[in-house]
Amino acid sequence: MLGVLIVDDEEKVCTLIQYLVDWEKMGLQVIGVANDGITAMGIIEEKHPDIVITDIQMPGYNGLEVIQQVRERYPEIYFIIISGYRQFDYAHQAIKFGVEDYLLKPIKQDELNSILDKIIKLKKSEEEIKTEQELLKQKLNVHSKKIKQNLLWDILNINEEFLDYTIEQLNNKYDCNFQSGIFQVLIFKADFSIELEQEKVHQMLDNKMIEMIEKEFQKDTIEQVTYLGEEGVYLLYNAAQEDKDLRWKLKHIRNKLNTLRDVFPGMFVTVGIGNYVKNVSELPKTVYDARNAILNRLFKGVGKNIVVTPSQQPGLEAADIINSEFQVKFLDYMDVYHLDGILQLLKKIERTLREEPNSDGILLLRLINDILDIYFLSLKKMQLEVDISQSKIEFMKIFYSCLNIEDVFEKLFHFIKENLETIMAERKNVEAEPIIEAKKYIIENYNNNLKFEELAEKLGFNYAYFSTLFKKETGQTLTEYVLSIRIQKAKNLLLDPEVSIMEVAESVGYSDLKYFGKQFKKVTNLSPKEYKKLFMQK
Known part of the structure; x- marks a missing residue:
């Protein structure tokens, strides 16, 4: 926090x-x-x-x-x-x-x-940048990148100093030979319909792709920089003018790479095309366009050239989808290990993206990061030690291997499910299944006349033993837990000026207004009227 x-x-x-x-x-x-x-x-x-x-x-x-x-x-x-x-x-x-x-x-x-x-x-955003830095640094260490490749690394990590550089300064710092003209970024991504387990196989293909790309663009460019990132092989090239034969070149490269299918079965090569720019200060824009385009293959399909046009800008923001209602439900489901509830939430987001005509790859990436943040927050609330940075790196590797949006959310659910199953095993003696079921039942029925004896019997225990077990595992009595749920719901309802205090009391399970006020003050040190007035004065 x-x-x-x-x-x-x-x-x-x-x-x-x-x-x-x-x-x-x-x-x-x-x-x-x-x-x-x-x-x-x-x-x-x-x-x-x-x-x-x-x-x-x-x-x-x-x-x-x-x-x-x-x-x-x-x-x-x-x-x-x-x-x-x-x-x-x-x-x-x-x-x-x-x-x-x-x-x-x-x-x-x-x-x-x-x-x-x-x-x-x-x-x-800062955390995302730090996470991506770790991803990119790992790749840099593995493949021993040269000084030129640090240019794309810096752009991807939003190095603000870079925006003020002149061509001469860039050339001096990154050992490049840029000249006035146009600058464009392309990303070449190899996807597989079958999993390639061996890291050496991936490295061999990556090296082959870089070799082909550099050879194809060497003739008509002033300068070119290749870089291996999570999204694929980046190519930044500088030319005197726009390349009218770009589409043909890309088709030629893809055809050459497709000849490798005998060695790499089930391979599809997609190219994300960034719009060209004329000033080095605009290099982040062409990088952004290329990233968005290559991520858009999850919507448009693999094995083709993809370019982002202005009409493809998203109509929805991540905050419109990952709203407070989603967050509350997700945290509630995590609290009681309700996997089916989590799955339905993820499917709902997937449907929203499919139905939104202007959904794009960058929006999807932001949503995935937001969902992971909420997931890790819930683990912290459960007082579980989690290496957030490493866990994010692990899932982002999975994300970048996905072939379509359905694949993304299916793998995200399995990632969460497997983590939770591990947690359940580790916490088997800390929070037993009957306690989880009891909390789930209370959350769903807090506004009813709860009978703890019947709840204990339903779970296979006598009331005295179960109440002791609940207190031992949660630190609260059954009555205290119900009270905490009811008062939290009441606090939320009191923020609505159109809802009376009596209506709030009835909504959270109290028919006696005086008793409700007494219980509310016991938890908050304020009467419902004082609490409501405090917000009305703002």
């Missing part, structure tokens, strides 16, 4: 911020609260939060001083500032220091959650 520090000299503002966010659901954790700048600096030094939400005017160091000092030492920390309308000049100065965003008082829940969600996505 990402750590969050809240800093404001008004305790009620700090309390409000804590209640405005479902921290656990967003993958966040409040690691500290401070009412002055000096205390805040101490917490930052000790706990190194990922995000700091801070007021501007405070005793000790003010917000600007905190931001300035922390930025110098910990530039990776994201800041959100809180300011009044009369403090805009201060807010403007804070923005110059590099804060991510600012909130005007009174703080609004949707704005705060939106800013936090944006920062989470930025953090995820």
Whole structure:
């Protein structure tokens, strides 16, 4: 989870911020609260939060001083500032220091959650970049890449310095011989309808592909760089003008490679074509286009040339599909090891992508990364030690070997299933099957009049023994677990201004409003009315 520090000299503002966010659901954790700048600096030094939400005017160091000092030492920390309308000049100065965003008082829940969600996505993007760096570094070490190949490695890893380079600077740094003209990236991907188990066989084919590609393009290009990435063999070439014979060349290369089918049975070669650019500062664009095109083979089929046109830009964003409803259901299913529920969620995403006419490869890749992030989050919530980076690398190798979208989601499900089966075996003595079934039953029937004696009998135990077993395995009594589920559902319903407190009580299984209020306050230290009012004031 990402750590969050809240800093404001008004305790009620700090309390409000804590209640405005479902921290656990967003993958966040409040690691500290401070009412002055000096205390805040101490917490930052000790706990190194990922995000700091801070007021501007405070005793000790003010917000600007905190931001300035922390930025110098910990530039990776994201800041959100809180300011009044009369403090805009201060807010403007804070923005110059590099804060991510600012909130005007009174703080609004949707704005705060939106800013936090944006920062989470930025953090995820950073993690994706780090993961891809590891993937690419592994390939670089295996194949002993030359200096030129570092150029494509840097582009793929979004090296911001690269965008400001001139042709001369690129030539000096990467030992290239680029000249003015056009630049274009192509990706050649060999897929197999049967699995090739031996790594040496793959290496032999990769080397053969690079040899053929370099030979075919050598005659009409000023400079060319080949690079072996996860998506396939990259070719960046520089020519005086657009190659009118490009399609013929690509067909010729594919025909040559197809002659290797006797050695590599079931092989299909696809080419992802990036649109050409005229400036080296636009090289990331042609790389992006080529990646999107080669990933689009999962929609369009393998064994052909694919180019991305503007009309193929996606109509949906990953956040439209991996929404809060999906996340809640996925985490609930993980909690009770409901594999069929997880499978249906994945099939629903697959159907959505098939029905969306502008779905593309980059969108699919982002969805897979988001699903894996939610999966690993659920494992952390279950207090399981997981090497997230290595696990991602393992699945992304599987992903890049898939032939179509159905293959992707089938292999993703089997990846999750096999992981969970391993976990189930390891946790056999920690959380037994009857406990899982009991939690599943309670989640599905929390708003009914639950009878624990009948539940225990249904699971094959007497009530006294089962209640002791449940407490031992979960740390909660059956009553406490039901209460926690009901109150969490009630908190969500209270956010709707159109729903009365009585309706909320009945929806979560309470017919007595007074008793509901007593139970709610027992968990949250607030009455339902106080909780609802707290959100209505924002």
